Amino acid sequence: MGRADERRARQRGARRAKPKRGGSGRLFTWKKLLGALVLVGALGVGTFIVLYLLVDVPEGNAEASEQSNVYTYADGSLIARDGTVNREIVDISRVPKEIQRAFVAAENKTFYQDNGVDLRGTTRALLSTLRGDKQGGSTITQQYVKNYYLSQEQTVTRKAKELIIALKVDQQKSKDEILAGYLNTSYFGRGAYGVQAAAQAYYGTDVEDLTVEQGAYLAALLQAPSSYDWAVASEGTRKTVLERWNYVLDNMVEMKWLDGGERQGMKFDEPGAPKPNPGLDGQAGYLIQAAEAELAAAGVDEQLLAARGWNIKLNIDKKKQQQLEKAVEQTLLDELDPEKRKVDGHVQPGAVSVDPATGKVLAMYGGRDFVKHYINNATRQDYQPASTFKPIILAAALDTGAETQDGAPILPTTVYDGTSERPVEGSDTPFAPPNEDDVDYGPVSVQKAMNSSVNSVFAQMAVDVGLERTKQSAIELGLDAEAGGFDVKPAMSLGVMGASPLDMAAVYATLDNHGEKVTPRIIASAERDGQEVELPDPIGDQVVERETADTVTSVLQGVVNDGTASGIRSERLNFAGKTGTSDDNKSAWFAGYTPELVTTVGLFGEAEGGKQVTLSGAGGGGRVNGGGYPAEIWSAYHDRVLGDGTAAEFDLVVDDRLAETPPPSRSPDASDEPDPTTSAPSAPPDTTTPPPPTTSSPPPATSSPPPPDTSSPAVTLPVPEGEPDRPGRDGERTRGTG
Known part of the structure; x- marks a missing residue:
């Protein structure tokens, strides 16, 4: 063997003997990582295919089946059964095209192009459900499937079924059939199921006579039916409703379903006064309305509440309720x-x-x-509490x-x-x-x-x-x-904001409870299918x-x-x-x-x-x-x-x-007391000098404040919009003495 051959042999041996850089290089190569991902993806696809083959489109569950919500007093005696379903099924041909498009613009702009699901939105919703939160992301088809074929529960299993059934329903039914099913099964508040009942409940008209402005409101309403009801919404919520209404119309313009110039001239059409379901006369309807609002505030899905089957016990004391009713009737x-x-x-x-x-x-x-x-006068917030x-x-x-x-x-x-x-x-x-x-x-x-x-x-x-x-x-x-x-202005001192008797009861109960926060609660317990709603503690911090x-x-x-x-x-x-x-x-x-x-x-x-x-x-x-x-x-x-x-x-x-x-x-x-039938007195009703502070108390603000300069013109207060120019004249005396 020549020298050149020996040198080449030594080099080959050195290469064979060269130590490896680390043991992980062989274990985690890019090829192996890619192979693992492919395997996981294949398993996922395989699982999906198996589920797709195994899960059939079920018969429409009759959330259509009539159930009642049972409301009782604190002692268990019955207040009312609320079980009348206000729904009228309408063919899609009765719903004007622009009204159909308003709902699509509000909920699912790609409805006419997609295959019934939104994978990205569904993934977000699944992850949110795993975390215990609630997250949207469903297409119109998925919402129809949830309303008609499944339940309202937020679980991973239900979400997975919803996805597969939505794909199959999209293949089996036309877009018009799916949209009609969605419009007829959705809950709009005011006890109205379906777009026809909603048109009557909010605008007193049939669905075919709805304007685009009205249709946009009904479409916006589906996001939160009770909260977005214009008749009972707070000032802040009304702003949110208008934003949602504008969002629907702007999406219609974006999709070329509405002329931009026509859209600019549109004004919000306020819905009419609510029409309650029959059978809830007297005070029962007010108690149920207040209870449902409390459940909604506690996070109970309105669709789930509207699905009936609830047993709801109120804190209402039957005897005290009767005595309050008698006091109002006989005294007033x-x-x-x-x-x-x-x-x-x-x-x-x-x-x-x-x-x-x-x-x-x-x-x-x-x-x-x-x-x-x-409108429940005990919970309405549109009147001033004045000097309370x-x-x-x-x-x-x-x-x-x-x-x-x-x-x-x-x-x-x-x-x-x-x-x-x-x-x-x-x-x-x-x-x-x-x-x-x-x-x-x-x-x-x-x-x-x-x-x-x-x-x-x-x-x-x-x-x-x-x-x-x-x-x-x-x-x-x-x-x-x-x-x-509730503006931060001096006029606030005269109680010019909106407040309800329930709000003021909370304030005075907190004072009575020595400063510990009291949030009045009307519901004692609420249960459906063995599951009880967890309600917040009505007694809070100091x-x-x-x-x-x-x-x-x-x-x-x-x-x-x-x-x-x-x-x-x-x-x-x-x-x-x-x-x-x-x-x-x-x-x-x-x-x-x-x-x-x-x-x-x-x-x-x-x-x-x-x-x-x-x-x-x-x-x-x-x-x-x-x-x-x-x-x-x-x-x-x-x-x-x-x-x-x-x-x-x-x-x-x-x-x-x-x-x-x-x-x-x-x-x-x-x-x-001054007599209101005569002119205002120039002296106060009681001119007695107030007692001085005790010797241990700090000095008063002033022992004899100077009177205002009567030669100066009276200062006029800028008052909130819709209020009179002279705020806060506080009529505080007993009837019969002024």
């Missing part, structure tokens, strides 16, 4: 005569009664009759340690200037609210200002606390942040200090002892409360509570078409004040349900420095 309705006085037909009462220790809604009055007036908002301002002041403009702490003994139309100080927005009947109270303590509901004092106090902080406190105590008119809540309660006892609610003062009950009467007398309120029960009563002036009108003249009297019918209803109800036992005492923890002792009980004296 029996005195009204719509044939004699037109205004009597405009009076809409609503009330809620809550156990502050448990949060249970024990009684609810929604209106005269659910089949005659669909004032205790919230005081609670915010006490809880934050707020000070007056002069740097003095705000306490019940603090003295403010109660001059009517006094411009507030420290606000970027001018505001000079008049007191009731333009009464000038002069130097007045916070306690007396609450007793007499002095607007000028609480307008200044809200500014002293800070308007943002005042709103935050209101929300923490129980008001809805999305309620209409949102204001106990001392704050108890001090407000102490102050509100003064309203009953020597204030605007003194007409219902009782020797048998210990209670606190606040009256409220909105501008132009469109609403009148009393929110009151004993240690064991909180009840709010509201009267609302509503003419035909839902227009807000004055209550003045109802029952043959003058102005309807919170101390009149609302307080009298409250008193009649509480006497019936609590009056036979020993009066419970409030367990209050109040710093001695914070409490101004309420005046001793005395018989109401009409001479102490």
